[in-house]
Amino acid sequence: MNQELTPAAAGAYLLLADRVQAYLQSRGRAGDTSLRTETARELLTSLEYTLSLSPGPDPAQSYAHGLAILRRREREVWDLLRLVRATAPEDGGLFGALTEIEAFLRGYEPELFAHLRPPEPDYAPLLPPPGELLGVDWVRAYLDRLWLENQFLAAFSPEELAACWDTSLGLGGPPENLAEKPLLHGLGRALLSPGPLPLAGEDLEALATALARPGALDRGLDRLCRELPARVREYLAGYLPGLALRLEGPMRRGDLTPVFYGAE
Amino acid sequence: MENALEIYQEQLARRELRSLSGLLAGHGLVLTEEDVSSLLELRRPALQNAGRVELGGGVLPKLARAFCDSPYVDRESFPTVLGDLQDAFYYYKTESLDQFSDEELIEYMVKVFNGPAEGSAELLCGLSLEELCRWARNGGAISFEEGIY
Known part of the structure; x- marks a missing residue:
């Protein structure tokens, strides 16, 4: 080996050469x-990503550990996919996205292209997975969000959900995210008197008054998620800052209809 | 770091080419250290132009092995021909979207070089991939107008 090549660099070079051979062979x-x-x-990039999962002085050992971590995560993601699919409400867009994820996982090659992500699925969760996540870590974050949303949706009857989704139909199709409208109407209901979802048009005036009080959205979420796992509440709380911003204009104008009935 | 890697890769290529000296000598051919240095210097831009990367000794030893028994190469022309063939090889490889293995591509190049191109590396290198495949399959004679210049 050349004297100018440090042992660490030589180790990294040999690893890359090995990956190239594995790729060509495959x-x-x-x-x-x-x-x-x-x-x-x-x-x-794949090699660097895998090494980053288990940094250490010996590149070969780091790589082997990193790959083992990825394979374990890949198995967990398959389990999560099954769970999300089993608990998802019947919806073409969501099931289509899950099929895309499954296709990606079937072709996933952690030993060659560990960092690759599936093409952006057509179905977006309420909160997007962090952009810096790669490979199965991104898929896990995506599915985990759907799993949390499914748990939230399971708190409502199918009739209530369907009625909430119908509030988006004026826009020309089903909602882009199944949890959004139930969450909006659920938050509103939690701040008003108990009753079925969705809120009626005449409820919105009283809701505007309730929302004007400090901490109203957080309080509503606490009530809404009382019976749900803490992680679900934690996740949905991430949606509130954006919602508060969206509510500002309609609150000023004294008309919440655009937010709750989809004509924003 | 990059320099160190390049030096290391060059060493691998030199070692592989040196190991062919017996075979080359059997055909009356020689690659001097100077020839090898020139060929390796040509390798870098050739790879860059074709958008390719090599790890290890590279394709030169394969080309030297495949073309050393050609009736159209001699001691004097061999290093230059190898340089041209190296350039053409990378170009064809990328053009074929890697659908041809090294061996398949070299086999086609040998067929055309020893056949219709009658030992003209210039003629061979001027062919498109499609033309190379056609001439390798069908033989015949190529005129300079056939190539892409």
Whole structure:
């Protein structure tokens, strides 16, 4: 080995060379001597990501540990996918997104392209997964959000949910996210007198008064999530700052209809 | 760091090319250290132009092995021909979207070089991938107008 190459650099180089060989072999090109620059770059990014999961002085050992972590996470993500699918409300958009995730997981190659994420699914959770997450970590965050939303939705009857979703139909289709309207109307109901969802148009005036009190949204969420796991409340709390901003204008104008009935 | 890696890779290539000296000598050919240095210097821009990366000794030893028994190369022309072929190889490899293995591509290049191109690396290198495949399969004679210049 060249004297100018430090042992750590040599170790990293050998790891990359090994990944390149593994890639070429997996594509039926075991004897090839070169590959496209962009492919090499992806292999390198994958390697760096895997190494970052278990940093240490020995690159080979770090890589082996990192890969073991990824494989474990991949198994967990499969379990989570099954759970989300089993608990999801019947909805074409959501099931389509879960099918896309499944297709991605079936083709996932942690030993070559650990960092790759699936194409942006058509169904977005209330809160997007952090953009810096890669590979199965991103998928896990995406599915975990759906799992939390499913637990929230399970607190309502199918009739109530369907009636909440109907409030979006004026926009020309089903809601982009199934939890959003039940959450909005659920928060409103929690601040007003008990009753079924969704809120009626005449409830909105009283709701505007209730929302004007400090800490109203947090209080409403506390009441709404009383029977739900703490993680669900914690997750939904992340939605409140954005909602508070969206409510500002309609509150000033004294008309909450755009937010609750979808004509924003 | 990058320099160190490049030096290391060059060493691998040198080692592989040196190991061919017996085979080359059997065909009356020689690659001097100077020839090898020139070829390795040509490798970097050739790879860059084709958008490719090599780890290890690279394709030069394979090309040297495949073309050393060509009736159209001699001691004098061999290093230059190898340089041209290296350039063409990377170009074809990328053009083919890596659908050809190194061996398949080299086999086609040998067929055309020893056949219709009659030992003209310039002619061979001027062919598009499609033309290379066609001439490798069908043989015949190529005129300079066939290539892309």
